[in-house]
Amino acid sequence: MGNHRAHRGSRREVSATPVGRRKAEKPSTRHPLLRTLPSAPIVAGIAALAVSAGGAVTAADTDLAGTVTAPSSAMAAAGSSLSSVAPAAGHRAAIVSRDSRRDALADAANQKLIAKAEAQAEQQHAALEQFAKAAEKQAAKIKENQWVLPLADYRVSATFGASSYLWSTVHTGLDMSAPSGSTIMSVANGVVTEVGYDGSYGNKTVITLDDGTEIWYCHQTSFLVDVGDVVRGGQPIGTVGSTGNSTGPHLHLEVRPGAGDPVDPFTALLEHGVAPQL
Numbered sequence: 001m002g003n004h005r006a007h008r009g010s011r012r013e014v015s016a017t018p019v020g021r022r023k024a025e026k027p028s029t030r031h032p033l034l035r036t037l038p039s040a041p042i043v044a045g046i047a048a049l050a051v052s053a054g055g056a057v058t059a060a061d062t063d064l065a066g067t068v069t070a071p072s073s074a075m076a077a078a079g080s081s082l083s084s085v086a087p088a089a090g091h092r093a094a095i096v097s098r099d100s101r102r103d104a105l106a107d108a109a110n111q112k113l114i115a116k117a118e119a120q121a122e123q124q125h126a127a128l129e130q131f132a133k134a135a136e137k138q139a140a141k142i143k144e145n146q147w148v149l150p151l152a153d154y155r156v157s158a159t160f161g162a163s164s165y166l167w168s169t170v171h172t173g174l175d176m177s178a179p180s181g182s183t184i185m186s187v188a189n190g191v192v193t194e195v196g197y198d199g200s201y202g203n204k205t206v207i208t209l210d211d212g213t214e215i216w217y218c219h220q221t222s223f224l225v226d227v228g229d230v231v232r233g234g235q236p237i238g239t240v241g242s243t244g245n246s247t248g249p250h251l252h253l254e255v256r257p258g259a260g261d262p263v264d265p266f267t268a269l270l271e272h273g274v275a276p277q278l
Contacts, residue, residue: 149276159266219244
């Protein structure tokens with residue numbers, strides 16, 4: 001009962017409020033800190049702005065981070081791109097390397113050929129120089145051994161192979177008539193191997209040349225050299241006379257290759273560049 005009365009009492013208190021009048025709302029009591037916060041609409045607007053700004057900042061941060069740290073996704077994409085490019089670059093490098101090596105080998109081969117050609121040219125040049133020196137030496141020797149006529153003024157009075165009652169056989173030399181006492185000259189370089197009187201040859205001088213050929217100068221009046229003397233072409237060796245089996249002053253000239261049988265002096269002189277006047 002007590003409880004029922006209490007309930008009724010409370011109901012009574014409610015009905016005591018005048019009908020038609022709103023109950024005055026009790027002002028809300030907010031914490032002083034909460035009073036400073038913006039209202040819900042303002043908060044919603046700020047939130048929207050924050051979301052937009054945050055997205056932009058996030059995008060900017062992502063770009064910055066990608067630039068500095070290269071995110072894994074970007075790195076993976078770059079890696080795949082590099083992997084697709086690398087074979088081509090490697091292939092190009094291999095081609096360039098092979099071409100460079102081929103060019104280097106070709107250059108080396110060319111250098112070897114050039115060096116070989118230069119060496120051969122030097123050898124040929126050296127050989128030509130030696131040949132030229134030998135030719136000059138031979139030319140000097142030929143010039144030095146150039147035969148000359150034994151008399152400056154003469155007349156051919158008898159030739160090789162002629163016959164006469166004065167000789168027991170055919171004529172074995174070349175007779176060159178000249179005034180008595182005329183100078184007789186050696187026809188070439190050689191050594192005096194005989195000087196003296198020899199029967200029908202009269203006073204005779206024999207000069208042996210370098211090749212072993214003997215030159216006989218017969219019917220002399222006097223001697224101007226001795227055995228063992230070395231003489232040169234054009235050097236005086238005696239004088240014209242008429243000693244031995246002779247009919248007048250003249251030089252009987254004989255040429256005996258290898259100290260053997262005589263040959264035609266006229267032909268021998270021609271072979272050595274000398275042409276006697278007949």
